[in-house]
Amino acid sequence: MKTCKSSHLDSGVESDIQCRSGPGCVVKCSSERMENAAKRRLAANARERRRMQGLNTAFDRLRKVVPQWGQDKKLSKYETLQMALSYIMALTRILAEAERYSAEREWISLQCEHFHPESYHHYTGQKMAMDGDTYAQRIFSYHPEHFQIAN
Structure with missing residues (x-):
């Protein structure tokens, strides 16, 4: 029996394949290499x-957590990441405001100033909020940003 050397290009390792001597040796080694490569x-x-x-x-899972404002279509991966970034930054701003206004009552009254009385029904399920709720749109709206990818 002859030993045919076959090199595995992926791993850089050489292995010995036992084959019979004769003209079929090259064909058999070649077909075994092709089988291994296919596997x-x-x-x-x-x-x-x-x-x-x-x-x-x-x-x-991220799309389910990130708010979508009236979009019927599924967000692309890029849009989902942009929306998640906007949402995280909005939540960070809210927390920073909460820390700045340490008295709980002051913070709550500050937040309530941004809502109209008509919007309160939305949270109880009675009436939809007005489309002109600029505070919510400003805080949670999607603003596409163009980032350059460093090479």
């Missing part, structure tokens, strides 16, 4: 598919 490719494809499914699941 590795299938395994890599399966790993990538699982990774992408996990990523898509995470984006779906």
Whole structure:
């Protein structure tokens, strides 16, 4: 028996494959290498598919948490990240205001100043809030920002 050297391009490791001597040795070693490469490719494809499914699941969960103001279509991944960033920054501003106005009653009255009496019914389920609720739009609205990706 002859030993055919086959090199695995992915791992950089050489392994010995035992084959019979003669003209069929090259064909057999070549077909075994192709089979191994196909198996590795299938395994890599399966790993990538699982990774992408996990990523898509995470984006779906994020879309459920991030507020969407009247959009019927599903946000893209980029829009979801932008909306999440805006939402986190708005919540951070609210917390900073809460710390600045340490007296609880002062903070609550400050927040209530921004709402109209007609809007209170929205929170009890009686009436929808007016579209002109500029405080909520200013705090939670989506403002696309253009970021440059560093190379």
